[in-house]
Amino acid sequence: MGWLPWSSESTNTASDGGRIAPDRTSRQRCYEGRDMFFTCLDRNDILDAIKDDKEARRKCGKEIAEFETACSRAWVKYFKEKRVMEYNRDKTIERIKKEDAAQVQELKAQGWNSR
Amino acid sequence: MASTMRSMSRILTRTSRSALSPIEHTAAKTTGLFSANLRAATNVNSRSSSSSSNNNAGLLLRRSFSTSPACLRARTMGQLKARNSTGPFSWKAALLFVLTGGGMIIYFRVEKERLERKRIAEMSKGVGKPKVGGPFTLKDLDGKEFTAEDLKGRYSFVYFGFTHCPDICPDELDKMAEIIDKVKEATKGENVFLPVFITCDPARDTPEVLRAYLKEFHPDIIGLTGTYDEVKHVCKQYRVYFSTPRDIKPGEDYLVDHSIYFYLMDPDNDFVECIGRQDTPESATRTIMEHINDWKREGKPLKKD
Numbered sequence: 001m002g003w004l005p006w007s008s009e010s011t012n013t014a015s016d017g018g019r020i021a022p023d024r025t026s027r028q029r030c031y032e033g034r035d036m037f038f039t040c041l042d043r044n045d046i047l048d049a050i051k052d053d054k055e056a057r058r059k060c061g062k063e064i065a066e067f068e069t070a071c072s073r074a075w076v077k078y079f080k081e082k083r084v085m086e087y088n089r090d091k092t093i094e095r096i097k098k099e100d101a102a103q104v105q106e107l108k109a110q111g112w113n114s115r
Numbered sequence: 116m117a118s119t120m121r122s123m124s125r126i127l128t129r130t131s132r133s134a135l136s137p138i139e140h141t142a143a144k145t146t147g148l149f150s151a152n153l154r155a156a157t158n159v160n161s162r163s164s165s166s167s168s169n170n171n172a173g174l175l176l177r178r179s180f181s182t183s184p185a186c187l188r189a190r191t192m193g194q195l196k197a198r199n200s201t202g203p204f205s206w207k208a209a210l211l212f213v214l215t216g217g218g219m220i221i222y223f224r225v226e227k228e229r230l231e232r233k234r235i236a237e238m239s240k241g242v243g244k245p246k247v248g249g250p251f252t253l254k255d256l257d258g259k260e261f262t263a264e265d266l267k268g269r270y271s272f273v274y275f276g277f278t279h280c281p282d283i284c285p286d287e288l289d290k291m292a293e294i295i296d297k298v299k300e301a302t303k304g305e306n307v308f309l310p311v312f313i314t315c316d317p318a319r320d321t322p323e324v325l326r327a328y329l330k331e332f333h334p335d336i337i338g339l340t341g342t343y344d345e346v347k348h349v350c351k352q353y354r355v356y357f358s359t360p361r362d363i364k365p366g367e368d369y370l371v372d373h374s375i376y377f378y379l380m381d382p383d384n385d386f387v388e389c390i391g392r393q394d395t396p397e398s399a400t401r402t403i404m405e406h407i408n409d410w411k412r413e414g415k416p417l418k419k420d
Contacts (some may be wrong), residue, residue: 018325021324
């Protein structure tokens with residue numbers, strides 16, 4: 001995955017040996033690149049851009065290139081993983097809500113009353 | 116039967132000639148026991164008259180034992196009517212009642228909240244050694260030594276993070292900046308609040324990097340860094356989990372997992388409360404100001420310069 005050149009800023013070294021972190025503008029640029037890439041993934045029904053890397057690159061080549069230029073490699077990986085994690089989280093919440101609603105319906109049918 | 120009835124009623128009118136007719140009539144209907152009934156009727160009459168005279172005696176008796184002064188008694192019908200219409204209640208009494216009641220409710224509610232906060236603060240202090248926070252030695256951005264002692268005397272607001280953090284830390288630091296401004300406004304510029312950022316990633320976050328990073332959020336944030344072991348020690352003190360790799364190759368890119376809480380510490384540098392992701396700048400400021408005001412109300416020392 002590391003064949004694309006990554007953002008030059010993230011490797012910048014400070015004069016005292018530290019590594020300069022992305023500032024507000026480059027963070028913003030990275031978020032924009034991420035959002036564009038994720039919109040493209042949504043359009044093509046791809047969830048996991050790590051697992052379906054080839055597919056994602058084929059269909060959203062331009063977007064992924066921009067995303068990987070704007071963000072450092074660690075961030076790219078982080079955001080891709082976060083996307084999957086958040087999807088699963090929302091799915092789980094939805095499922096629990098549905099189960100709860102079904103349970104409430106069932107209890108109400110049995111004549112149970114809250115309070 | 117009808118003939119006997121008639122004869123009897125004739126006897127009745129002739130003998131009694133009194134006005135006791137209804138009783139006598141019913142008595143006549145029951146027949147036979149006429150004289151006995153008549154006697155009973157006269158008995159009833161005499162009893163009622165005697166009881167009424169008894170009543171009169173009782174009234175007189177009660178009045179003679181009365182202790183209430185005569186002047187309380189209404190003089191005119193107007194006074195009597197006024198007293199009867201309102202009873203012992205007047206608008207003054209009602210107002211007093213409402214004000215006292217309202218005052219008590221407000222007082223109890225405020226006091227309850229204060230005690231609850233105090234309980235939380237006391238609980239966090241634990242017995243003996245504080246559970247969160249403790250002595251540490253780090254370096255500030257000018258390379259000067261900064262220890263836990265430097266936090267004392269003010270409320271401090273400690274956050275752990277790293278500059279290469281993708282999205283959560285920048286969000287939280289923006290929130291921190293808002294909280295700093297809001298607390299400053301609420302304390303009317305008193306310098307009683309010390310926001311501190313401690314890096315979990317000392318290898319990359321040198322003072323220069325940290326300074327440039329924090330300046331973007333708020334100039335008041337004190338950045339602290341140190342050696343890997345110093346940072347590890349302070350993280351342990353604050354029960355912060357972090358996953359910075361110890362030995363990293365130059366140029367290596369990595370992220371640091373870490374706990375994302377703000378720690379509010381009191382002027383004794385004892386842990387007071389956590390502010391988390393769920394808090395808005397408003398709710399966080401409210402919590403902080405409640406603690407600062409409680410501290411002031413109890414008259415404990417607070418640095419202001």
